[in-house]
Amino acid sequence: MTLQVTGLSKQISGRPIIQDINFEWAPGEIIGLVGRNGVGKTTLFRTMMNQYVPETGHVAIDGEDILNVPSRQEQLFFIDTQYNFLSTYRLWELPRFFGTVYPNFDGDRFTKLITQFKLDPNSQYRRLSKGMRALVNLILALTSNATYIILDEPFDGLDVIVRENIATMVIDEVADQQKGFLISSHDLNELDGLSDRVLLLKDSRLIHDYNLEEVRSRAKKIQLVLNDKVIPDVLKAHSQLIRVSGRVLVVVITDYTPAIEQELKALKPVLFEELPLTLEDLFRANLAHDTGYQLLK
Numbered sequence: 001m002t003l004q005v006t007g008l009s010k011q012i013s014g015r016p017i018i019q020d021i022n023f024e025w026a027p028g029e030i031i032g033l034v035g036r037n038g039v040g041k042t043t044l045f046r047t048m049m050n051q052y053v054p055e056t057g058h059v060a061i062d063g064e065d066i067l068n069v070p071s072r073q074e075q076l077f078f079i080d081t082q083y084n085f086l087s088t089y090r091l092w093e094l095p096r097f098f099g100t101v102y103p104n105f106d107g108d109r110f111t112k113l114i115t116q117f118k119l120d121p122n123s124q125y126r127r128l129s130k131g132m133r134a135l136v137n138l139i140l141a142l143t144s145n146a147t148y149i150i151l152d153e154p155f156d157g158l159d160v161i162v163r164e165n166i167a168t169m170v171i172d173e174v175a176d177q178q179k180g181f182l183i184s185s186h187d188l189n190e191l192d193g194l195s196d197r198v199l200l201l202k203d204s205r206l207i208h209d210y211n212l213e214e215v216r217s218r219a220k221k222i223q224l225v226l227n228d229k230v231i232p233d234v235l236k237a238h239s240q241l242i243r244v245s246g247r248v249l250v251v252v253i254t255d256y257t258p259a260i261e262q263e264l265k266a267l268k269p270v271l272f273e274e275l276p277l278t279l280e281d282l283f284r285a286n287l288a289h290d291t292g293y294q295l296l297k
């Protein structure tokens with residue numbers, strides 16, 4: 001079972017916002033969609049949902065265009081955080097509303113989760129804080145029982161507790177491989193430990209589709225203290241410098257080999273220590289040239 005996005009393009013006021021987007025997405029996957037502010041992440045989601053009619057392309061589930069087969073549309077979930085009709089609804093009213101769109105909506109689980117997170121069922125959606133709204137959006141996504149769930153910046157502006165709650169719920173939900181998530185973010189730290197695959201959107205196109213396990217298996221982050229202040233050739237040739245402070249160097253080597261290790265050890269470093277590699281490190285090392293990200297903080 002997969003969802004296929006094929007040749008999807010959308011222009012707004014004559015300007016191409018997304019162009020020729022192609023990817024496949026299977027249940028069990030948590031895909032990160034990253035790109036700078038305004039690059040077109042939300043536009044891609046709206047176009048996938050046909051809120052925006054695409055100039056070209058389509059979205060299909062197991063080969064069936066979701067526009068032609070209503071039962072397929074029910075398998076795809078997205079709440080537009082900017083434009084939605086929820087603001088005047090009270091939380092207890094939401095299951096009725098969503099139940100008409102998603103026939104497998106689980107009202108009992110919705111009520112259970114609302115109670116578990118100490119949300120007041122009588123609150124109007126618009127009166128909720130940003131973090132509470134994010135939680136309600138996620139609860140709706142999970143209880144819709146859609147297979148493919150799109151979350152647009154679900155962590156934006158949330159405190160660490162709510163962020164962890166959301167991340168844990170997402171991870172639990174994919175454990176049995178029945179659901180998949182597509183999560184946009186402009187902050188790589190938020191996707192760390194969550195996504196197994198990352199799509200990078202730049203200049204209206206998907207320019208990379210990364211399998212993170214594969215990228216991680218080849219890369220190493222190393223802290224070195226060398227006798228000499230000069231950066232050795234082996235590091236210039238194979239690594240991306242993450243930090244330099246005096247004689248302490250932190251580097252990421254994207255294609256770490258025994259030969260590189262030998263060359264490094266031959267320098268007889270005072271300290272040679274492997275550090276945990278973050279998603280941001282990987283992107284900084286792999287993509288510093290083409291993300292347009294200002295990754296160094």
Ligand SMILES: Nc1ncnc2c1ncn2[C@@H]1O[C@H](COP(=O)(O)OP(=O)(O)OP(=O)(O)O)[C@@H](O)[C@H]1O
Nearest residue numbers: 012013017035036037038039040041042043044186
């Ligand atoms: N309805 C609209 N009318 C005019 N321009 C639009 C509309 N929707 C999107 N755009 C433009 O399309 C571009 C992409 O916007 P979009 O919201 O998809 O980006 P994004 O990647 O989701 O950004 P962010 O990370 O800031 O949320 C922006 O330049 C935006 O101004």
